[in-house]
Amino acid sequence: MLDLATRVHNHNFKIDPIIRSLLDTDFYKLLMAQTIFRRHRDTRVTFGIQNRSRSLRLADVVDMGELREQLDHARSVGLSRGESTWLRGNTFYGRRQMFSAEFMEWLEGFRLPDYELEVRDGQYVLTFHGPWLETTMWEVPALAILNELRARGVLRALSKFELQVLYARGMTRVWEKIERLKRLPELSIADFGTRRRHGYLWQDWCVEAMRAGLGEAFLGTSNCLIAMRREVEAVGTNAHELPMVYSALAEDDAALARAPYAVLADWQQDYAGNLLVMLPDTYGTTGFLKNAPDWLSAWTGIRIDSKEPIAGGDEAIAWWLRRGSDPREKLAIFSDGLDIDDIERIHGHFHGRLRIGYGWGTLLTNDFRGLVAEGRLDPISIVCKVIEAEGRPAVKISDNPSKAIGPEAEVARYSRVFGVGVQEALPVVV
Amino acid sequence: MLDLATRVHNHNFKIDPIIRSLLDTDFYKLLMAQTIFRRHRDTRVTFGIQNRSRSLRLADVVDMGELREQLDHARSVGLSRGESTWLRGNTFYGRRQMFSAEFMEWLEGFRLPDYELEVRDGQYVLTFHGPWLETTMWEVPALAILNELRARGVLRALSKFELQVLYARGMTRVWEKIERLKRLPELSIADFGTRRRHGYLWQDWCVEAMRAGLGEAFLGTSNCLIAMRREVEAVGTNAHELPMVYSALAEDDAALARAPYAVLADWQQDYAGNLLVMLPDTYGTTGFLKNAPDWLSAWTGIRIDSKEPIAGGDEAIAWWLRRGSDPREKLAIFSDGLDIDDIERIHGHFHGRLRIGYGWGTLLTNDFRGLVAEGRLDPISIVCKVIEAEGRPAVKISDNPSKAIGPEAEVARYSRVFGVGVQEALPVVV
Structure with a gap:
């Protein structure tokens, strides 16, 4: 009817x-926002979109009017009463009242700040200026909007029937990956796929698929809304923007060398337990671990992001052993462009030697590769990164020179300060 | 909302x-019913269900109460005004008013007759006694009901999510077959999958998929309701029940030997053109062709059903050549348990040598093989066949002894009369 x-x-x-x-x-983003709220409320930071898949001229396939509409709509959205209640009342990582009353009051009044949008060489230059606390909140929605608008443009050309076959194939693909995951012993995996997802409803479906297929081995999702609606765990810790801003603000080389550790010193005052996962690669993992203060070896774990995962995990194991820790009690979270083959390979290598967690992103929530002609739904590598803090350029080097960010002279200075040696460039798929 | x-x-x-x-x-069934209506209105014929997949105890998985409900419901259904209008007004095989006013009047008042149902050795013994014109109409709905009830029983144990994945996989599988079909030159294929379908909605989806994927290469569907609703061609010609009943009614061996040709003599008075497709295998193709009257070589084509398809097609080509016809102007319809591999193989062998048509049945509309544990959705080989006519046993031999029907002594008599030689048993999948 x-x-x-x-x-x-x-x-x-x-x-x-x-x-x-x-x-x-x-x-x-909420965990980091609370730390920023407590410690850096007045710091001004600029974020900007960067499409690393230069061959796709995003401005040719996403209409600027539609993009503005979506960005403007996102700016109109505030925390609802039920959402606020969930954040205040829920248990995150085994802890109640993760977010302070002061932070919650701020969040309840928060709206996404203004943006600057122009087109250059077929790419959108989308920039967010203002207090770090506000601009940081744009990262995920801006990326999700660009990715979904691009997908919608492609889907518009398909008939109802073609759409049905497309999603049948997408679902089959996700489910076949999940069936392979089921065979991995002591698996612990989470969805990290919000920013580059095909769309909200599709991410939601993927989370349901993971839960139905994996049960307890599915740890949860990084997406707060889906976590709330589906009653699964909300997961995540921290990102490169913290050391990037702390480093940009450093007054001299000595302060710069201390900055990445200062981030973690602050973090462990704010959080505990499974949230104490360091992200060591912002200026090269090897130098970071070599110069790390002793208290860092007491942390719960490490996130292996830009380094080749087997090499990165082996390096972490060796470091823990040198520092007198048992790696089997430590957690390594792998999260860099993973697909099922990578996860199987990593699990085969490290299972029994480390506690392992996987943060599965783009190739969980946006794998329609090859399902539309000319790869027009293949995911792209698009990021939203800190560009400057208080007028000073922000720098990221990572373990993969393909991912470096910042002016050349500053990259050279950081390389010197952090003792970054010769690095091998790895291709960046997503 | x-x-x-x-x-x-x-x-x-x-x-x-x-x-x-x-x-x-x-x-x-409608074409045959009209011929029966014209020529054999008073002949009494018994039809019965036979599950050739003996290992599946159908009565253990289909509830008898539900089966009765569905059979009784089918008996309550009559031709609607719109359906009657469609049959009267539509063009079938290029011809208007395919069905006479008298036949249509009968059909408008028709309801399916009573049935007898009992369980023996875990199998349903479902039998239809009465006028051939009425009992013949049970074949397709009875089979569709049994197949769908069996599927529903299996599906009832699946969660909403598992169902979604199941259908995603089923759709993907059908679509991948269609993509292979697209590559075949001068393809002409129709859906023959009503009786053993997974369900009505699924068959309807498969028809839409075939149309969307194949365009003009998709000839239509044997299902009248789907043909009407989706505005595609309704297709089909005749089945084994005609020679089986004509043969059972034969008074002596000489009349028996003439019976299969008498069927076709009647048929060509009633129909023409692409409906003149003979089904030669009821008592062995080789003998049928050898003894065929000359006028049969003028027919449009042949249906290759129980014979291994390459051998059957080659035999038909040789026969046409012997009778002075050009096989390239003749139509061969392949319809026996086809799947995509068979179709590709047949096409590779016969393309350019014959006009080819495919009647694709069970493995189009019910291929969920392996998608549920223990093959509980794998299709079964279940048929509804003539058992007797006017109290005399009906016999089918076909080219595959695995498909023979009838009392042993009668099978032996028919084999002698029709000169059936040694046959090789082929496995019957569906």
Whole structure:
């Protein structure tokens, strides 16, 4: 029977919004925001979008009017009462009241700040200026909007029937990956796929698939809204923006060398337990571990992000052993462009030698590779990164020179200060 | 928004009927019914269900109460006004008014006759006694009901999510077959999958997929209801029941030897053109062709059913050549348990040497093989065949002894009369 009300309601839609909730973001943005709220409320930081897949001229396939509509809509969204209640009342990582009353009050009044948008060489130059606490909140929604608008543009050309086959194939693909995951002993895996997802509903489906297929081996999702609605764990810790801003603010080379550790000293005052996972690669993992203070070896774990994962994990094991820790009690989280083959390979190498966690992103929530002609739905490598802090350029080097960010002279200075040696460039797929 | 009316309406469902229309049957049943109506209105014929997949105890997996409900519901269904209009007004095989006014009047008043149902050795013994014109109409709905009830029983144990993945996989599988079909030159293929389908909605989806994927290469469907609703061609010609009944009624061996040709003599008075497709295998193809009257070589084509398809097609080519016909102007319809591999193989062998048509049945509309544990959704080989006519046993020999039907002594007599030589048994999958 026809539901006339629904039909008419749909006709009245002005846009079909991509971001419908402030919680449609990654959990670690809230954790980092609270740290920024406590310690750096007045710091001004600029974020900007960078499409590393230069061959795709994003401005040719995403309409600027639609992009503005979606960004503007996201700016209109505030925390609902139920969402606030969930953040205040829920247990995260085994802890109640993870977010302070002061931070919650701020968040309840928060709206995403203004943006600057222009087109250069077929790419969108989308920039966010303002207090770090505000601009940081754009990262995930801005990326999700760009990725979903691009997908919608491709899907618009497909018939209802082609769409059905496309999603049948997408679902089959995800489920076949999950069936392979089921065979891995002591698996612990989470969805990290918000920012580069195909779309919100698809990410939501992937989370349901992971839960149905993996049960307890599925740890949860980084997406707060899905975590709330589906009653799964919200997961995540911290990202490169913290050491990048702390480093940009350092007054001299000595302060710069201390900056990445100062981040973690602050972090461990704010959080504990499984949230104490260091991200060592911002200026090269090897130098970071060599110069790390002793107290860091007491941390729960490490995130292996830009380094080749087997090499990165082996390096962490060797470091823990040198520092007198038992790696089997330590957690290594792998999260860099993983697909099922990588996960199997990593698990085969490290299972029994480390506690392992996987943060599975783009190739969980956006793997339609080859399902539309000319790869027009293949995921792209697009990021939203800190560009400057208080007028000083931000720098990221990582373990993979393909991912380096910042002016050349500053990259050289950071390389010198952090003792970054020769690095091998790895291809960046997503 | 919730459509309360739909919800409440669904609550009020007594059963979810499998057969909702008298047209939910194969087109050739209507063609044969009209011939029976004209020539054999008073002949009494018994049909019965036979599950050739003995290892599946159908009565253990299909509830008898539900089976009775569905059979009784099918008996309550009559031709609607719109359906009658479609049959009267439509063009079938290029011809208007395929069905006479007298036949249509009969069909408009027709309801499926009574049935007898009991369980023996874990199998349903489902039998239809009465006028041939009435009992013949049970074949397709009875089989569709049994197959769909079996599938529903399996599906009942699956969660909503598992169902979604199951259908995603099923769709992907059908679509991958269609993509292989697309590559075959001058393809002409039709859906023959009503009787052993997974379910009505699934068959409907498969027809849509075939049309979307193949365009003009998709000839149509044997299912009248889907043909009407989707506005595609209704296709089919005739089946073994005609020679089986004509033969059972033969008074002596000489009449028996003439019976299969008498069927076709009647048929060509009733129909023409692409409906003149002989089915030569009821008592062995080789003998049938050897003894065929000359006028049969003028027929449009042949259906290769129980014989190994390459051998069957080669035999038909040789026969046409002997009779002075050009095989390239003749039509061979392949329809026996085909899957995509068979179709590719047949096409590779015969393309350019014959006009080829494929009647694709069970492995189009019911291929969920391996998608549920223990093959519980794998299709079964179940048929509804003539058992006797006017109290005399009906016999089928075919080219595959695994498919023989009838009392041993009668099979021996038929084999002698029709000169059936040594045959090789082929496995019957569906």
